[in-house]
Amino acid sequence: MIGVFQRWVRAGGTAGAARGQRAKSGVGQPHRPGRWRLLVAVVSAAAVVAVPAAASAANNSGINSGASGVPVRDFDAITTANQNNVWKHLALIQDRYVIFNDNGIIEGPGRIREKWPFLPADFHRDLDDASVHFSGPGFRWRYTFTKGTSAIIFEDSGIVAGPLLQVQDYDGIASFNNPGQFLPVTYFAVRGSQFVTFANLPGPAVNTPLSSIPGLPEQFTHDLDDVSVEVENGSLKMSFYRDNQRFILQNGRFVPDIGDLLMKWPFLLNFRLP
Ligand SMILES: [Ca+2]
């Protein structure tokens, strides 16, 4: 599994960064069928995929209701940190954040500007996406937030880098530590119906259709709210968030879980009320 993972990192990470440099210099990006094969290698095409229950009719208002019929806000951004195979999440809506796991809220909800007062005011509300990886022992969180074409990297102690100007804005971003090391990490970013992987911010333009990811249902191949990627048992576990729904994919297989996010995390109802 690690060998497969390293192919992903080499081809997606370093090549992605190189493409980003070309994109910034204005050179067009060639179609690369090899990317598809790479991803097949990563997420292993041979899989029987179960599709979760269809989402309720989605709309673009950012407010959707799931199976419960209760209208709730979609997440602006959501990200996951895998601490010894226990997932912790950070979610952002408007100017608020909350940190939680599947059992309940760990911290918040609170104001983004009060938790991280050193962030530029632009980053205190309406973020596009967020990611977390570890920067050192003890699961120290290093965050990436993006908004429009600006990106910033920080820890609870202060800004690490940025704001950085990106070639485009993203709908969602994920960052994850490569095996056995803290830096560099791998980023996975999505916009519209495409994604890109890269090693360093500012990231390049998206360049590969989400529909080329084996096992990903059509519903999650475009207009995502955010994504997260964790390394679990040596392979990538990818979460795709859209409206009130989440789809988790590992090795080309759907990871069975409650897809309706209000049912999954009912304790976030107040945080998500319109
Ligand atoms: Ca994310």
Ligand SMILES: [Ca+2]
């Ligand atoms: Ca988003």
